[in-house]
Amino acid sequence: MKKLIVASVALAAFVAAPAFAADDMAGMNMSTPASKASSTSALSDAEVKKVDPATGMITLKHGALENVGMPPMTMAYKAKDASMVKQVHEGDKVKIRVENLNGTPTIVKLEKPS
Ligand SMILES: [Cu+2]
Incomplete structure (x- = not known):
């Protein structure tokens, strides 16, 4: 029974991992134009x-x-x-x-x- 629980947790972590990676990518894409704008906003x-x-x-x-x-x-x-x-x-x-x-x-x- 203990072995089955460990396997379930491992499976859940594996399934969740790609979702986290996708969120990170989206966050990076969102931040790119903002940082570019601030570095070239000389008056x-x-x-x-x-x-x-x-x-x-x-x-x-x-x-x-x-x-x-x-x-x-x-x-x-x-x-x-x-x-x-x-x-x-x-x-x-x-x-x-x-x-x-x-x-x-x-x-x-x-x-x-x-
Ligand atoms: Cu002009």
């Missing part, structure tokens, strides 16, 4: 040249944005979050993060140093 200096609440666009004079392959220039960007448009005014010096979202250069982060 760049920019100056607000124009704010257009109607279209959600902010025109920025910015330095080189290496992650989207842009040299220094002045251009209008889509604000990812509508609250960004309310936050800034013409002439503000800001720190920004621009990323290509669905092929559109988009301000994903905007900080206004006080």
Whole structure:
């Protein structure tokens, strides 16, 4: 009888093992994009040249944005979050993060140093 119990426990552990392995894999896959994003989220200096609440666009004079392959220039960007448009005014010096979202250069982060 004792032998049978040991065999059952061993069998249960064997059956459970692949399930644990699968969970670990899923966890690793989930964490990959997050860690990648945090390591490449450097902010760049920019100056607000124009704010257009109607279209959600902010025109920025910015330095080189290496992650989207842009040299220094002045251009209008889509604000990812509508609250960004309310936050800034013409002439503000800001720190920004621009990323290509669905092929559109988009301000994903905007900080206004006080
Ligand atoms: Cu640009």
